[in-house]
Amino acid sequence: MGYTLNFAAVWRGLEQLLQGLALSLALAIAAILIGAVLGLALAFALKSKSPWFNRPATVYVTIIRNLPILVLILFAYFALPQMGIALGKIESFVATLAIYSTAYLAEVFRAGLQTIPRGLTEAGLAIGLTNGQIRRSIIIPLMLRNALPSLSSTLISLFKDTSLAAAISVPELTFEARKINVETFRVIETWIVASMLYVATCSVIAALLRIVERRLAIPR
């Protein structure tokens, strides 16, 4: 093959890669925080008996889940400015990933709500709690526990989706890796290191969520 592995050039760019990784994480966290709040509201809308809530919520989730995220990213960054909504690269990407994660997190939360017996709401009502208090003190804590296992894979997916921000030149990990690749011609080494950074980060996220899951587990 005539290709000798040489990581020296990539190590020199490591700081750049780590900065990219930090931005990847920041993008994911910002988008997921927004998506979690909106997704929670959307999950209750999906479960609502009123068509005024559940119809638009279902339409939203269906449309977003059937769009490739890259199309959404390119639309938000290139098409929206034509319509008078111009955002910076980072803002545009965070907004897009937030819109996208809202739909996915709503589905995860909805599934978590599904198995909570109606009787618990009635027990809450019977001791004089309002619907808001019941949601905060009973429904959401139980829903999160139900949702945690699948939440973990959704959050990891969303983190990995930040690599698509490279398409609009957001300087996150994938973008930085491509830059180093072009500058050093160490193709294999660059992408091996970038891949390892992704895998390591995802493993850490998964481990953290497992700890949370164990902490919140209800003794029985």
Place this chain on the structure above:
Amino acid sequence: MSVLLEIQGLHKRFDATEVLKGVDCSVAQGEVVSIIGSSGSGKTTLLRCINMLEDFQDGRILLDGEEIGYDTRDGRRRRKPEREIARQRALTGMAFQQFNLFPHLTAAGNVMLGLIKTKRMAKEAAHQLALHWLERVGLADRADRYPGQLSGGQQQRVAIARAIAMQPKLMLFDEVTSALDPELVGEVLQVIKGLAADGMTMILVTHEMRFAFEVSSRVIFMNGGVIGEEGDPKTMFVAPKTERLAEFLKTSSFN
């Protein structure tokens, strides 16, 4: 004795099906009233209307003189605002067939939640009070256990403690022993008997005819969405006036 609960012309429909077809009854302070009847007779629905777990379409329910659930102004009947209904629900306590304990809270946590959120008690005071009521149902040593760590009978007793800790004017029991293994029924009935002895006003929907006979000051027999017969347990069980009640008693466990 003074009237605590007054139900007048209560009608309840689920879509096209009329479940309650005009129920009138009243319960005096300190009375223990058992509601019996076959499934589908409307007994559980009647109980659930009293604390607005079910809306109802016509009639009035007065608890201690206060109209429950609806206001009628200028001839128009309107559901009270959610907050007001929540306040009224706390005037009654309810125990359910399936216990419905909050699984993520300890026994004490279950009892404390209403005290903290509804009665706005401080956490420490609520905890003390929770322990007091858990002791009352014989579960002081289980205060830190989660529902999943308790037997069915223990869970139901925690659920009763959770309800009475709110110091309701009226306790509602909805087939509280139906989901229990036979050997666990006794401990729950014992708790209810204790409350009756303390003078708590109670309405029980029950299939335990023997228990209804022993504990009730009055029995109401629901039949087809109306009250079929009512009276003191001795006359009701020994000398039913209506054919329907006689039939029902024959097929039930009481003998």
